[in-house]
Amino acid sequence: MPGLALPRDELIRRLPKAELHLHLEGSIQPELALRLANRHGRSLPGSDEGVEGLRRHYRFTSFDDFLRLYLALSSCLTDAEDFTAITVDLARGLAAQNVRYAEVTVTPMTHVARGVSGDELLSGLAEGRARAREEHAVELAWVFDTLRNQADRAEPTLELALRGREHGVVGLGLSGPESLEWPLQPFAPLFTRARDEGLHSLPHAGEHAGPESIWAALRWLGAERLGHGVRCLEDASLVQYLAEKRIPLEVCPSSNVSLGVCSELGQHPLPRLLEAGLSITLASDDPPLFSTTLTDEYLRCADRFSWSAEQILSLAAAGFEHSLLPLEARQAWLSAQREAAAGGATRR
Numbered sequence: 001m002p003g004l005a006l007p008r009d010e011l012i013r014r015l016p017k018a019e020l021h022l023h024l025e026g027s028i029q030p031e032l033a034l035r036l037a038n039r040h041g042r043s044l045p046g047s048d049e050g051v052e053g054l055r056r057h058y059r060f061t062s063f064d065d066f067l068r069l070y071l072a073l074s075s076c077l078t079d080a081e082d083f084t085a086i087t088v089d090l091a092r093g094l095a096a097q098n099v100r101y102a103e104v105t106v107t108p109m110t111h112v113a114r115g116v117s118g119d120e121l122l123s124g125l126a127e128g129r130a131r132a133r134e135e136h137a138v139e140l141a142w143v144f145d146t147l148r149n150q151a152d153r154a155e156p157t158l159e160l161a162l163r164g165r166e167h168g169v170v171g172l173g174l175s176g177p178e179s180l181e182w183p184l185q186p187f188a189p190l191f192t193r194a195r196d197e198g199l200h201s202l203p204h205a206g207e208h209a210g211p212e213s214i215w216a217a218l219r220w221l222g223a224e225r226l227g228h229g230v231r232c233l234e235d236a237s238l239v240q241y242l243a244e245k246r247i248p249l250e251v252c253p254s255s256n257v258s259l260g261v262c263s264e265l266g267q268h269p270l271p272r273l274l275e276a277g278l279s280i281t282l283a284s285d286d287p288p289l290f291s292t293t294l295t296d297e298y299l300r301c302a303d304r305f306s307w308s309a310e311q312i313l314s315l316a317a318a319g320f321e322h323s324l325l326p327l328e329a330r331q332a333w334l335s336a337q338r339e340a341a342a343g344g345a346t347r348r
């Protein structure tokens, strides 16, 4: 392969990248969170001690703590201007890493249930997306996500997602507590309708629960990609199925370590997932909450797992290959990556 003579870290930074598992509400940096909280007269954990006080709360030891902060951040989002601000700030951070395309998950009913109108949300996101493109050369698509434990919110989420298609909504997601307590079968008709209407099925599964949760997401939701999916390794027939059907896993190592899915990066199943021939894309989930960025995920994993330049390039290529971009755009980014790896320009 020509080039690939760049030092590993420089190669990672130079490659144009795609990010396929990223939550908008979990991407709010503490500085912006504080500005929004002040604007609306709200307080955030530690915010009486300013941004450093709040930043200390961007660390947690349990999923419950994580959820509390996540919801506190969400509660600072009130109007279209707020959604535009967090989208543009997200794009600024992506551009700084040369992430040129991202599929970003939004959980609309968290906001609508607090009194934000669907129109306000959609118009704020649309404005933010347009500015991301114009000001930062970052293309965004949206995945509207509904929660497993709030089945009554699934239909309004789909309705909003369908209305948002003209503003870049490409998928319907599912997250929330992953347990048998919240079965997926009741969501099946909704996901069928979503797919019939041109949206993609992009649920979280196989993070906090095992293979049965992934099988359920495949069976009832027609999952086309899996958020996390790392626990598929507990079932050889599932691994074989995912490999044969080429169903990609959005793997977020720092998130998995922070939330206790694995004890430390060195114990992460990523090398085994790759060895098993699965389609993998590296992602950051809620980057400031896990003290990471997409670039950091590449740097940390490349270092810990001693990846070669070819392996890095192949994973970075997978980000675009498994994206929902049109074929022509995917191919253009793949050739831009090869050019960057050979030491050429990093932007189209």
Ligand SMILES: [Zn+2]
Binding pocket: 021, 023, 175, 204, 227, 285
């Ligand atoms: Zn996620």
